[in-house]
Amino acid sequence: MATDRIPRKVGVVGYGRLGQSLVSRLLAQGSELGLELVFVWNRNPGHMVGSVPPALQLQDLDTLEGRHPDLVIEVAHPKIIHESGAQILRHADLLVGSPSALADQTTEQQLLEASHRWGHAVFVARGALWGTEDINRLDALGGLQSLRVTMATHPDGFRLEGPLAAAPVGGSRTVLYEGPVRGLCPLAPRNSNTMAAAALAAPSLGFDSVVGVLVADLSLTDMHVVDVELTGPPGPTGRSFAVHTHRENPAQPGAVTGSATVAAFWRSLLGAGSPPSGRGA
Incomplete structure (x- = not known):
């Protein structure tokens, strides 16, 4: 169903199997769900060539502010959360697809502090966890x-x-x-x-x-x-x-990622991408 509200701008960090699936669905269904894909970043930009429109390819993660995302989805590697999670929270909500990063207490504390300071939420994808x-x-x-x-x-x-x-x-x-x-x-x-x-x-x-x-x-x-x-x-x-x-x-x-996990992650994305009045991943 089409929506008349302002679309939530979404960026995707990581373009492996899971990232590819999310980007494909956002391009195909995002507008009817109130979601607009504004960038895709991958550690190896060459993997995006031919499948991600050039205008959506972000070459430098440090420049994501220029795309004005409301939500950034990490599906790359825990290192991204360690190195850039707090910085991402300066500009957008963050959906963590690699929650193993939060086993590092310093990283967890940095994200909590950045979330409180900048007023952006941290969501965690459930992945393959049942129940x-x-x-x-x-x-x-x-x-x-x-x-x-x-x-x-x-x-x-x-x-x-x-x-x-x-x-x-x-x-x-x-x-x-x-x-x-x-x-x-x-x-x-x-x-x-x-x-x-x-x-x-x-x-x-x-x-x-x-x-x-x-x-x-x-x-x-x-x-x-x-x-x-x-x-x-x-x-x-x-x-x-x-x-x-x-x-x-x-x-x-x-x-590394099972088939059902891809579907579960899409549901987490929709939860995190909902309007602030009723969201939750």
Whole structure:
């Protein structure tokens, strides 16, 4: 349905698979949804040639102010949030597509301070996390005692750093990491975003108490599997509330982002791109 309100101007930072999908949909559907794409930036500008109109290609991220965005969507790499997140918030709301960046406490504090100073909002995309709102509500009511997120996929789908990059994969299924999400994020910045989203949805536990498990599974050549397990405190009978969800997300061999995650991110974009009176990602 066409809208008669002033379009929200949107910029996209990152032009990998997810960025390409978002840009394509914004160009095709943005006007009817009250969204106007005003720039696309990519670390390698050559990847935009032939698919992003030249007028929309932003060569220098530091010049985004000239495009007057209302919302900037980051779908590049956590480094962008570390290096430019606070600066982006001087000029626009920010939808963080790499929440693993927020495991760094300095970065998180910088974004909070910039948001308050400049009056712009920070949104976090839920990505592949199933049940985000339920986790958040349970946590707010004091009913969350433990939260564990396991992501398993073929090792070709991992982009690991530090000691994890050299970790041997033995047998058909190998646990590469099990521990606090904060410790995993810098080692697997592109493969821990689901876990980071869980830590942000459950602030009473946060990055230090939500457990992340990263599993290399040679049988999962075309999917990412995410298991979310949570428990509440014991009730009057001594038994605890418990939930276990199992999500199988189809993915191209070697892909970091699963197919269903792309659709979920579009919904987060629409939530963040709504008018200030009723928005939320």
